[in-house]
Amino acid sequence: MMETSVNTDGLKYTTSGKIVRPGGRHFKTIEEKERERQETQKKAELQGQSRARIEARFLTPRAKNFVETPEVAELTNTVQLWNTTGYPVHIIGPTGCGKTTLALAVAERLNRPAVWINGDAEMTTSDLVGEYNQYLEERYIDRFVHNVFKSRETVQKGWVDNPLTLACMHGYSFIYNEFSRTKPEANNVLLSVFEEGVLEIPTKAGEERYIKVHPDFKAILTSNSIDYAGVFQPQDALLDRMVAIHMDFYGFDTEVEIAKAQTGISTKEAKRIVKIVRVLRDRLPDEQKPGTRAAIMIAQGLKLLNGHGAADFEKTCFTVLASKTRRLEDMTERRRLVKEIINETKTAGS
Incomplete structure (x- = not known):
């Protein structure tokens, strides 16, 4: 059992070196301070490791x-x-x-x-x-x-x-x-x-x-x-x-390679899709021109069908290229234009 003695100033002194005041508060010993320092250092190290993990997992572009x-x-x-x-x-x-x-x-x-x-x-x-x-x-x-x-x-x-x-x-x-x-x-x-x-x-x-x-x-x-x-x-x-x-839209060959890399479709299909997108791009005003992303979306849709006919091809092109209009009559006109371009590329053998 720990010995204590009471001094005339009303403070209790223990053999551990703590000064205990009424109410239970005491000054920290050297050992306690060292333990706190080690805990603080450990927390800092853990925070550093946590940041490194976050950077590696979420912040690596x-x-x-x-x-x-x-x-x-x-x-x-x-x-x-x-x-x-x-x-x-x-x-x-x-x-x-x-x-x-x-x-x-x-x-x-x-x-x-x-x-x-x-x-x-x-x-x-x-x-x-x-x-x-x-x-x-x-x-x-x-x-x-x-x-x-x-x-x-x-x-x-x-x-x-x-x-x-x-x-x-x-x-x-x-x-x-x-x-x-x-x-x-x-x-x-x-x-x-x-x-x-x-x-x-x-x-x-x-x-x-x-x-x-x-x-x-x-x-x-x-x-x-x-x-x-x-x-x-x-x-x-x-x-x-x-x-x-x-920068502007990439050239034909680059857009074909991008569509292939992003979706895994064949070169022949990629060329046809990209040509349709590029012809439509030439016929629309600047703010309505479809980008490379449109070609990727069409290619992804066709890839998921895992084999498709002419009707599926047209429907996929309509969904991506003709639906982004505000009015029904605009969509109808856009579908007509897309279908016209699809037929042109088919005739050209693309």
């Missing part, structure tokens, strides 16, 4: 079945070149031309984790940098004197980092898809990141307001070259800090 023809390789090398020099790259092109896949392929080449965000009209600066979204309440009761206690309650705000902050802190690649669909004022935070290498977090104060951008940080932004509904004009000051790379 992969462009699935990426096709690198000479045409694609030249574009990929250009984006990577400017990204490696430290400049953010802004890829501009029509919908469905492969901008996002290109961005993922470049991020994968850089061999760094990547974070992703999609722009839209409702996005705010907080969606980019983070926000306070949880509150922790603590209650502390002090029983220094056995018959008197004092209570104190504190509320701590919990901060959650969003993609831009994570990328700036840890040196990730930051992929901002549909960048031009976000209102310009929400993107003002990017100005200091791209120019001074400092991320300012408006909702924080003091030293926490500023984060030095990691030297491995890279940024790739994509936007549409056509003024679709819901697209905003980015501020000139921001555009001036980026390298703009314009």
Whole structure:
């Protein structure tokens, strides 16, 4: 049994070296402090391991079945070149031309984790940098004197980092898809990141307001070259800090290879599908032109049928190419045009 003695100051001294006050509180021994230090270090190591697992599982960019023809390789090398020099790259092109896949392929080449965000009209600066979204309440009761206690309650705000902050802190690649669909004022935070290498977090104060951008940080932004509904004009000051790379739909041979790689269909079928899509593309206005994605969707639909006739082929083409209209009469006209093109390609032997 542990011996204790009482001193005249009312404190109890134990052989363990603890000073026990009335109410049960005591000072920590050297052994306890060392144990706490080891536990804190272990927690930090576990957090580091957890982050590494998250990066490996969720943040490793992969462009699935990426096709690198000479045409694609030249574009990929250009984006990577400017990204490696430290400049953010802004890829501009029509919908469905492969901008996002290109961005993922470049991020994968850089061999760094990547974070992703999609722009839209409702996005705010907080969606980019983070926000306070949880509150922790603590209650502390002090029983220094056995018959008197004092209570104190504190509320701590919990901060959650969003993609831009994570990328700036840890040196990730930051992929901002549909960048031009976000209102310009929400993107003002990017100005200091791209120019001074400092991320300012408006909702924080003091030293926490500023984060030095990691030297491995890279940024790739994509936007549409056509003024679709819901697209905003980015501020000139921001555009001036980026390298703009314009791309168009890939050539016939590349689109055929992409359709084959993504679906596994034969070269003959891929050529016919791509030709139908490209002819329709030439006959429609810019905002209605089908992209490479449309050819992939048709090929996937036919692949699932596992053998198809002329009726199935037409129906699949109608579903993908003629249904994306707002009015019934527009859809009817589009179906007529698609059927006309199907017959043309059949006659041409494609």
